[in-house]
Amino acid sequence: MFYRGKYMDGGDGREMGPKRQRILDQPPSFYGASAGSSFMYNAAPYADAGQPPPFPVIRLRGLPFDCTEADVTEFLHGLDIVDVLFVRKNGRFSGEAFVVLCYPLQVDFAIQKNRQNMGRRYIEVFRSKRQEYYKAIANEVSEARGGSPRRSARARSYDEGKDSAQHTGVLRLRGLPFSAGKDDIMDFFKDFVLSEDSVHITLNMDGRPTGEAFVEFANPEDSKAAMSKDRMTLGSRYIELFPSSHEELDEAVSRGR
Structure with missing residues (x-):
């Protein structure tokens, strides 16, 4: 899970944006x-210095x-x-x-x-x-939420493409903290029924997390509804969601074996 603490440079973990808490996750x-x-x-040394x-x-x-x-x-x-x-x-x-x-x-x-x-x-x-x-x-x-008119136009086009994509019950997550585990992803989608077996965190050839994961939902309707979590934050990172497929999932998982 995520460590929430104070550091000597003065931060106290309070939110940095509207209704969003900018807390760094730590193992x-x-x-x-x-x-x-x-x-x-x-x-x-730090303990001695108080x-x-x-x-x-x-x-x-x-x-x-x-x-x-x-x-x-x-x-x-x-x-x-x-x-x-x-x-x-x-x-x-x-x-x-x-x-x-x-x-x-x-x-x-x-x-x-x-x-x-x-x-x-x-x-x-x-x-x-x-x-x-x-x-x-x-x-x-x-910027992800349209902080500038130029970015906003691109973001609208990007979002329209996501909305029109066909859902198969599988979503790809991008931008995950490297320390995020299956429990964190299940908590991110806490409004949906998921098991650990339905969450797949992809690894590179060295066995390290890539920052991406795939989640299998019970049906395409649930995966489409879960897109409402697109660009919401998990720890300190906002997470991008993309409609995916079982074929893409299998290919990504096999690369990390």
Whole structure:
């Protein structure tokens, strides 16, 4: 589930937009070392100082314009990534991204990647702050909801295409936090009857979550009704929903095996 806490840079988890709470989701092991992690986080220095740990977020600049979350995960190989947020301006990728890590100590390891290459491009890595990350989330949600006339026209056309698509009872979810589990997705669709077997989180070749999932509903009518959740938030991310099919589901699941 999602950790809701306070960090030393001043954030207190209150909402950043109308009726939407901008709380970063964190895995339960945030304050301790996970068994499989190479980077052990020692909370003692913060405990002795009587203050919570800093918010573990970095900023990447100079990313290729066809960059994916999988590319960022590979670039930061060995670090535990909670979230990747690509920064867009006027609907276009800016070449920057925020990456939230599991442990504050991992920020130091990530900084060592500064000016290392992703493909033919070298990537700049900076320390960032919770406020900067949340501001980027707010901008993303604003654009998705038609924050500018130009974006609004595209969004209307995009939504009309979704509305006219044929439903088969399967929806594809995009933009999931990497730490989201089946229980979180079932809670997102809590108005519908789902089981764990009906939720399929897709993985890449390394066995890491891709940020996508497929959900099988009881019938096409339910999947169509569930589209009302399109662009609602799960944790800190707004989730895009797309009508899909069992064939697309099977293909996506088989790629991660």
